[in-house]
Amino acid sequence: MRLSIKAKLGTLVVTSVFITTGLLLVALRTETELRFITVFSMIATLLITQFVAHGLTAPLDEMSTVAKSISHGDYTRRVIGSDRRDELGDLAATINRMADDLEAENQHRKALIANVSHELRTPIAALRAVLENVVDGVTAADQEMMLTALRQTERLGRLTETLLDLSRLDNGVVPLRANRFEVWPYLSGVLKEANLAASQRRPGAGVSGSVQHTRTDVHLHLDVSPPELTAHADAERLHQVVANLIDNAVKHSPPHGRVTVRARRGPGPGPESLELEIQDEGPGIPEQERHKVFERFNRGTVPSPHGPGSDGGTGLGLAIARWAVDLHGGDIGVAESARGCLIRVTLPGALRSRG
Secondary structure: OOOOHHHHHHHHHHHHHHHHHHHHHHHHHHOOOHHHHHHHHHHHHHHHHHHHHHHHHHHHHHHHHHHHHHHOOOOOOOOOOOOOOOHHHHHHHHHHHHHHHHHHHHHHHHHHHHHHHHHHHHHHHHHHHHHHHHHOOOOOOOHHHHHHHHHHHHHHHHHHHHHHHHHHHHHOOOOOOOEEEEHHHHHHHHHHHHHHHHHHOOOOOOOOOOOOOOOOOOEEEEEEOOOOOEEEEOHHHHHHHHHHHHHHHHHOOOOOOEEEEEEEEOOOOOOOOEEEEEEOOOOOOOHHHHHHOOOOOOOOOOOOOOOOOOOOOOOOHHHHHHHHHHHHOOEEEEEOOOOOOEEEEEEOOOOOOOO
8 A cells, every 4th residue: 555755744643633632631531730741742742753754764864875876976776665655665766777777878888888999909900010010111011001901991980980870879869851762773772782882892891881791702682572662761771771781691691692682561550661671591690699689789699600701890780770770660670580590670651750
């Protein structure tokens, strides 16, 4: 049974009145002197008030202590008494939830700094080694050496652009500009861009937001049904989704593998909802890891997951894909597949679009 603080204070007042009244009646019937009754009444009222006040102020003192600890960066302390059935219990539960959120955010921030530092350290160390060898005269500044330096510089550029995308994501400054478009020519252009980039780009080069793989042995196949299928979405954000999913599928494909991109009318309520599937022929994703593949900097634990020509990536592509899908109000996840990995994306169409 929930009893508010207001009800408790009211009960205190009523109890004090009853005690005083009862003692007065006793005095009248037993002819006890009034001053003794007054003293007894005051003592009883003060004891009850002290008991109730202690029950109300003790949790507040503890909350104040925990709040001061949180303000100094200690997110491990919690308020005892969150199971109380009054406003103080609600306040204690709120403070504990806030402490949990701040602790999780602090751990995420530390993990993000550690991961970013790790990602930056590798290309910076390689670039420094190349430049030191050139400066010390160990190797000549020939074309091959400069290409190596350029690859590492471009990798740094890709990571910086990706981190900027994540910064815009967290700050909520990326608008959604949804429009109607035909799916077949749109996806066909994305796949042609991927094939062209893979055949012309030097290993390690790339542009943020586009497919970055360099493998030419993987065949990209497009399947749109019906061919006149249309959709309502932000074409630029959807490009990020498809590009990152294709990039991920190609990296995990076996030599001379096949990546299939399917598009169908989606189950959403919108008249132009869309369902996309990207499937590869790689080792797949273990069921126990599927819930975290879209987390930042997650690369999975599949042995030798990356195909030839892959630098392993940054573990941010799928996180960006999930963000872009969430921006549309859609869903993305790993679906069951007899072979390889199947990632399914559903977009709701015009009715649920968050624009």
